[in-house]
Amino acid sequence: MSAPLQYVPTASPEDQARAQLYGLVASLFYAAPDAQLLSALVHADGFRGGDDERTEQGRALALAWRELTDACRSAFPVLLAHEHTDLFVSAGRAEVTPYLMHYVMRYESETPLVDLRRQLAEWGIARRENVNEPEDHISALCETMRFAIAVQQRPLVEQKAFFDRYLHRGAIAFCDAVRASDKARFYKQVAGFARAFFEVEREAFEIGG
Secondary structure, eight states, X not given: OOOOOXXXXXXXXXHHHHHHHHHHHHHHHHSOOOHHHHHHHHTXXXXXXXXXXXXXXXXXXXXXXXXXXXXXXXXXXXXXXHHHIIIIIOSXXXXXXXBTHHHHOOSTTOOHHHHHHHHHHHTTOXXXXXXXXXXXXXXXXXXXXXXHHHTSXXXXXXXXXXXXXXXHHHHHHHHHHHHHOTTOSHHHHHHHHHHHHHHHHHHHHHHHO
């Protein structure tokens, strides 16, 4: 006798959209976009709804999206790869560190990375083989949020706790550091979009929580 089929609900359209944006931010900060991704962003649908239907944070996100897609139209993948390396992975010390615990630790006695690893283990999320970056890389944290929303479909209260504890404060500081760097050109727009998205998430969590 075969086992009964189990119904696994799919995420709502809103959550699917949130997960896709987390995945996009993760991808853009992990590596420079190639020609295919740039084209996809240029031709992607924008954020629906008129300005009068959005909150201040929503309007900021829509503007940041337009600025990002405009930057994609004139971007060259080779130059973006150099910019990404100069900013985040240069030999020695990177211009802007993408590891978010750097921005939130005030005392050497704090152990946010240890706490993060414990949280990931509780969620059954393990480091992929051949991945050397610590778990607090902004791309890894955004990918964790994407996975929690779209795959594990964790309750909103758990998403909010992870977002508040490990992502929001450090990500905002990171995005501000990118935008302030003289080496950032295309990535100023990426950071502006990511920052606006994180603020929309924070507002949504406050309303929903």
